[in-house]
Amino acid sequence: MSPLLLLVAILLLIIYIYHYAVSRPPNFPPGPVRLPVFGSYLQLLAGNYRYPYKIIDKMTSKYKSKILGFYLGSIPTIVACDFESIKEILVRPEFQGRFDSVVTRTRALGDRLGVFFVDGPYWAEQRRFALRHMRDFGFGRRSETLESQIEIEIRDIIDIMQGSRKDEKVHKNGLTYLPDVFYPGFINSILVVLMGIRFSRDEDEKLRFLGNKTMLFQRSGDTTGGFLTHIPWIRFFAPKLSGHHSNQISSYHLQKFMRELIEEHKTSYSEEYMRDFCDTYIRELKLQQASADITTFSDDQLLLTAIDFFFPAATAISTTLVQAIIYMMHYPEICSNVQKELDTVVGRNKLPSLNDRPSLPYTEATLRESMRRTTLTPISVPHRATEDTYFRGYFVPKNTMMITCLWSMHMDKDFWGDPEVFRPERFLDEKGLLKKKDYTLPFGAGKRLCAGETFARQNLFLFFAAMMQNFNFEMPDGKELPDINHQIPGIIESPYEFWVRAIPRL
Ligand code: HEM
Ligand SMILES: *[C@@H]1O[C@H](CO)[C@@H](O)[C@H](O)[C@H]1NC(C)=O
Numbered sequence: 001m002s003p004l005l006l007l008v009a010i011l012l013l014i015i016y017i018y019h020y021a022v023s024r025p026p027n028f029p030p031g032p033v034r035l036p037v038f039g040s041y042l043q044l045l046a047g048n049y050r051y052p053y054k055i056i057d058k059m060t061s062k063y064k065s066k067i068l069g070f071y072l073g074s075i076p077t078i079v080a081c082d083f084e085s086i087k088e089i090l091v092r093p094e095f096q097g098r099f100d101s102v103v104t105r106t107r108a109l110g111d112r113l114g115v116f117f118v119d120g121p122y123w124a125e126q127r128r129f130a131l132r133h134m135r136d137f138g139f140g141r142r143s144e145t146l147e148s149q150i151e152i153e154i155r156d157i158i159d160i161m162q163g164s165r166k167d168e169k170v171h172k173n174g175l176t177y178l179p180d181v182f183y184p185g186f187i188n189s190i191l192v193v194l195m196g197i198r199f200s201r202d203e204d205e206k207l208r209f210l211g212n213k214t215m216l217f218q219r220s221g222d223t224t225g226g227f228l229t230h231i232p233w234i235r236f237f238a239p240k241l242s243g244h245h246s247n248q249i250s251s252y253h254l255q256k257f258m259r260e261l262i263e264e265h266k267t268s269y270s271e272e273y274m275r276d277f278c279d280t281y282i283r284e285l286k287l288q289q290a291s292a293d294i295t296t297f298s299d300d301q302l303l304l305t306a307i308d309f310f311f312p313a314a315t316a317i318s319t320t321l322v323q324a325i326i327y328m329m330h331y332p333e334i335c336s337n338v339q340k341e342l343d344t345v346v347g348r349n350k351l352p353s354l355n356d357r358p359s360l361p362y363t364e365a366t367l368r369e370s371m372r373r374t375t376l377t378p379i380s381v382p383h384r385a386t387e388d389t390y391f392r393g394y395f396v397p398k399n400t401m402m403i404t405c406l407w408s409m410h411m412d413k414d415f416w417g418d419p420e421v422f423r424p425e426r427f428l429d430e431k432g433l434l435k436k437k438d439y440t441l442p443f444g445a446g447k448r449l450c451a452g453e454t455f456a457r458q459n460l461f462l463f464f465a466a467m468m469q470n471f472n473f474e475m476p477d478g479k480e481l482p483d484i485n486h487q488i489p490g491i492i493e494s495p496y497e498f499w500v501r502a503i504p505r506l
Contacts, residue, residue, distance in 0.1 A: 025076055027395040029069030031059065038230055039071030050489045052222070053378045057081065057408045066408075067392060073230030075099075077401040078391065079379075081408035083415060083439055085392055089383060089402050090446035095391075097384030098123075099401065102232040103225040106244065107217065107251040107307075114304035115451060116381065122296050129297075130305055131451060133280040139193045140454040142354060149192050150459065151351055153185035154466045156201055161471065161502045169205060175476055175499040178325070179318040182463065183211030189459055190313035194306050195261045196276030210257055214314045217250035219490035223381045224401070258306045262299075278306065312452055316376060317459050319494045324370040324464050326482050326495060329473050331422055338363050339505070342469045348505075352465035354458060361434045363465055365424035367457075371442040373422055374484060376492045378407035380444055406441055415439070471502040 021033040032040045047055030056079055060066050066082040080086045089095045097119040098104075104117035112118050115127050131140060138146030159165035161176045170181040184207040188198035199207055220243035227234050228242050235244035265278045274280050281302045288295040328335035341362045346352045357364065383402040390396065411419040416426070429435050443450035450456070467473075475481055476499055487493040 024069060024071070025395055025397050025400075027393075028076070029067045029078055029394050030063040030065050031068040031070035034071045037073065039073050039075070039077075041072050041227075041230060051378070053405055053407050056379075056405055057411070060408065067394065069394070072224055072401060075229070075399070075401050076397055077403060078394070078396060079403040079405050081405045082412060083409050083441075086404040086406070086409055086441065087445060088392070089404055090441075090444055090448065092389075092391075093447070094387050094389050095383045095385055095402050096447050097386040099225070099229070099382060099384050101225040101229045102235065103221060103228050103243075103247060106247045107254075108304050109255075109300055111300065113298075113301050114308040116308050119384065119386070125296050126301060126305060127451060129281075129284065130277070130309070134193050134277045134309070136274070136280070137193045137196070137276055139277075140452075146189075146192060147354055147458075147462070149198060150185075150189050150462055151353075153188050153198070154351060154463060157181060157185050157463075158466065158470050162504050165201070167201075167204065169208070174501060176502045177499055178497065179322045179494075180208050180211065180497065182318040182321060183208045183314060185463065186317045186459060187211060187310075187314050190310055190455075191261075192276075193455075194277050194309060195265070196278070197261075210253060211314050211318070213250050213253040214311045215494070216246045217254075217311065218315050218319075218492045218494065219488055220244075220246035220250065221491065222489065223377065223379055223491050224403070254307050254311065255303060258303055258310065262302060262306070278302070281305070309452065312450075313455070313459075315494075316452075316492055317456050317463075319492055320371060320376055320456075320460055321463050321467075322495055323374050323376075323484075324367060324460075325467060325473055325500070326484060327366075327370050327373070327422060328468070329475065329481055329500075330484065334366060334422070334424060335468070335472075337424075338366050338468045342465060346465070346469065348469065352462065352469060354462070356465075357461055360465065361428060361432060362424060363468070364434060364461070365427035367460060367464060368427050368438065368440060369422060369424040372410045372440045373419075374487070374493070375407040375410050376442060378405070378493060380404045380406050381448075381491075383448065404441075404444065406444075410440055410442075467502075470505060472505060474501045474503060476501055 021035065023034065032043050034040055035042060044052035044055050047058070056068065059068055060081050066080065067085055068079045068081070070077055080089055098117050100112055105111065108114055108117070115123065115130060118126070135141055156165065160167045160171050160181060163171060163174070170177040184199070184204045187207045187210065192198055221228065226243065228244060234242050239245040262278060265282060269279060269282050271283065274283065285297045285299070285302065288297045328338070341360055342352060345359045346356050352360070385396050385398055385400040385402055388396065388398050413419055427435055427438065443453040482495045482498060487495060
């Protein structure tokens with residue numbers, strides 16, 4: 001080949017690569033260049049492989065825009081980092097799709113099932129059905145029956161932490177193991193709704209095992225699906241590193257546990273009396289199968305719906321509770337303010353209840369601040385644009401990934417002024433009452449709003465208030481406080497497990 005021809009070939013290649021790198025849909029938001037296969041994913045990871053969303057946040061300064069655009073693998077992606085644009089993504093109907101990926105299929109019998117990762121009319125019908133009927137069993141509203149069940153859990157856990165109920169797996173030498181001590185409480189709390197049962201304390205070990213395995217999925221990757229989304233076959237070569245293995249193990253244990261409960265229900269099912277959500281689903285299934293029409297109801301869908309409500313109840317609430325306790329150790333003054341409020345309003349003779357909740361604004365504000373300062377789901381769960389459309393002047397092609405970077409918004413200097421500071425007062429007015437408008441969105445908003453928000457907030461409040469009422473928390477001698485800026489990454493971010501000294505308050 002003549003040198004000239006070679007030169008031309010190299011030049012053409014460079015031009016091609018350059019074009020590819022900067023190519024993007026017309027009128028797309030600003031953002032980093034694109035590489036083959038990975039898009040801009042590697043740049044994010046290279047910037048901060050544990051917390052790539054912190055690089056996204058840095059890019060908002062670099063590109064002077066709170067809306068960014070780039071490719072994740074071959075998927076055009078728009079990331080919104082401020083309250084207004086996040087809110088807009090969450091409420092617009094054409095942004096309520098989800099992505100199909102090997103990650104979501106691995107946990108859903110190779111199919112698209114459940115509530116989290118499905119979309120369209122299928123999602124709408126199944127989400128609506130679940131929420132409507134779980135309500136009958138106390139989910140998502142005030143229910144004295146459910147609350148009294150939760151209170152039993154809390155009392156038992158307090159007994160374990162005080163040492164009056166022996167359980168050496170989670171309480172030894174005056175130290176309590178977090179979050180494991182809480183798993184059985186939250187698991188029973190959701191099982192009452194889904195399956196009409198709570199396991200006895202003898203089975204705590206089984207529930208903690210399940211909590212541990214559920215957490216494995218939460219830590220198996222980020223919500224974009226990571227490498228598995230861009231190069232799905234990587235799971236065969238790097239099953240552990242890609243998170244695929246954790247996903248499989250976690251799904252195996254969750255499915256096995258749920259299947260047994262569902263089978264029991266089918267055996268003992270009676271049309272006369274609906275014991276729980278599972279029964280109402282079985283009833284609907286029978287009805288739909290009797291009429292020959294195509295239906296979205298199926299055995300597999302029941303299984304995945306139960307799992308989709310079970311796994312965040314087991315992991316997200318306990319993680320958030322432990323996070324709040326960690327903050328109370330970092331800020332003893334705020335902790336004692338919470339305790340003073342509880343002592344004044346509730347006293348020590350009964351556990352704090354949901355009736356007390358409106359009279360405990362400081363406690364509520366402390367929980368809100370904890371969920372703001374540490375965003376459980378930093379990039380939430382990505383949405384999918386279901387048609388070509390426009391967003392804040394930019395063009396959005398169909399199947400764009402729409403990411404709401406809740407972390408950026410919760411840590412937005414322009415909005416909060418001092419986002420790094422832990423200050424519950426930012427949620428209170430001059431009279432010490434909760435401000436009407438809450439500008440945090442830990443649960444998202446709109447049609448995809450976390451389906452468990454009310455349930456999560458109630459459980460969180462009841463457990464946190466009970467912990468503050470009954471204990472002071474300290475690290476064991478010589479152990480450092482967990483670093484609030486150093487979490488285990490994942491779908492949700494979580495602190496490392498640790499032993500804590502829970503000192504009964506006199
Ligand atoms: C502190 C605890 C929790 C936090 C911070 C949280 C946060 C979130 C977020 C950010 C989303 C995604 C919203 C979006 O797509 O824009 C979500 C979805 C969801 N959450 Fe939660 N969650 C929590 C607890 C729970 C609990 C306890 C349950 C069930 C009992 C639950 C069930 C769900 C379900 C089913 C979805 C999917 C909704 C859908 O796609 O339609 N979550 N959650
Ligand atoms: C689950 O249990 C294993 C074995 O005891 C432990 O190494 C791991 O850290 C636990 N994971 C979680 C999330 O608790």
